[in-house]
Structure formats: structure tokens, C-alpha cells
Amino acid sequence: MAERRPPLEPSGKTAASPLRGEVDFDFEAGTLSVANTRTLIGNARVVEKDTKSEAGERTLPLPDPVRLALLNFKVLQAAEAATAGEAYTSGAYVFVDPLGMPMNGRLLREHAYALMAELKLRKVRLYDARHSCLTFLAVNGVPDTILAAWAGHTDANFTKRVYVHPTAADMRSAVVHLNALPGVGSDASDPPV
Numbered sequence: 001m002a003e004r005r006p007p008l009e010p011s012g013k014t015a016a017s018p019l020r021g022e023v024d025f026d027f028e029a030g031t032l033s034v035a036n037t038r039t040l041i042g043n044a045r046v047v048e049k050d051t052k053s054e055a056g057e058r059t060l061p062l063p064d065p066v067r068l069a070l071l072n073f074k075v076l077q078a079a080e081a082a083t084a085g086e087a088y089t090s091g092a093y094v095f096v097d098p099l100g101m102p103m104n105g106r107l108l109r110e111h112a113y114a115l116m117a118e119l120k121l122r123k124v125r126l127y128d129a130r131h132s133c134l135t136f137l138a139v140n141g142v143p144d145t146i147l148a149a150w151a152g153h154t155d156a157n158f159t160k161r162v163y164v165h166p167t168a169a170d171m172r173s174a175v176v177h178l179n180a181l182p183g184v185g186s187d188a189s190d191p192p193v
Contacts, residue, residue, distance in 0.1 A: 025094075030067055033059045034152065046104065056152035070094065134163040139170040 024033045035057050039047045051057050062070070073094065080098045081088040089100035096102055103111075109126055116123050134147055144156035153159045 030062045138164040
């Protein structure tokens, strides 16, 4: 029989979307619905509630690699449930420990940081993935209104101001346009001034 591990909880307050397998994912349609949040308060209490705003409730298309990873995760969970037997707590959440208990934000971070170390990747905060995703989408031409909707915001300016952080490499694409100015770039026909 597997030993039940105590949850690791941060001091302070963190929020995460408590993804529920059969409720929040439609694998046939390839979508994820965000409808609520799970907030850790202090070291002891988990509060599940609606999203902060109506815009926070949204349905997002699942990129293929994410859909496939989630399907693989379902297979892993089924194997963990079979191994744990009666000790497994069957519930609706996607991110659970090997005994089926919902993971809190700190436990997710602990697992992610261990995986980053194992793969010799630079340690980054999981929350930064939100910023990285929105920055990637923005510098690749996704319209501001779509960025805001993806993030669950009503104000596209807020989304861009807070979450989009183009790097120097991202800004190099602007050079292509500047090089197209008359007298600039390799095909300049005007004599230098």
C-alpha cells in the first residue's frame, strides 16, 4: 500500500486553475475550459471559487503537444490508481499526486523544479510561463484582443503592459522594416550623407 504524502503548501497566497479532467477538457474538440480557481491561503486552507471576472471564464483551444501530454498524463494516472489500489483517491482533478490527491501550487512547483534540474534546464518560475506564452504569441503577430482573451482579461492594454516582454532578439524583426527605408540597408541607392 502506498504511503500518503502530506501536501506542501506555501506561506502566503497563490492561485492556480484547478483543471478537472472530464469537466474542463474536451479532447475531441481540442479545448480547455477555465471556469474556476483554487487559491491557497496561508499554510492551511484551499479556497475554490469562480474566476476573478467574467472574462476569466473562457474556452481555449488546446495546442496539439498539450493535448497529447494531457492524454499521456491520463494514462499515467490510471497506472498510479491501479498501483495504489484502495489508497487512491479518485477525483476530478488533472494534477494530482500518485495517490490521487489534488496538487497545490507549491507541490506543482516542487515537481517542476525537480524536473528542470533533472533535465539540466534553467530554473524558471511556473508563473513566468504565462508571461512567456503571451510574449511569444504577441511577437508572432497574434492580435492584442486575442492575447487579452487568451489571458482572461478585458483590457488588451493591461495584458500587453503587464505580460508581454519582448527581448532584444524579438525586436530584431523591426530591423527588417528599418532596413527597407530609402538609403538604409544593403540595397541603398542613395549616396551616404
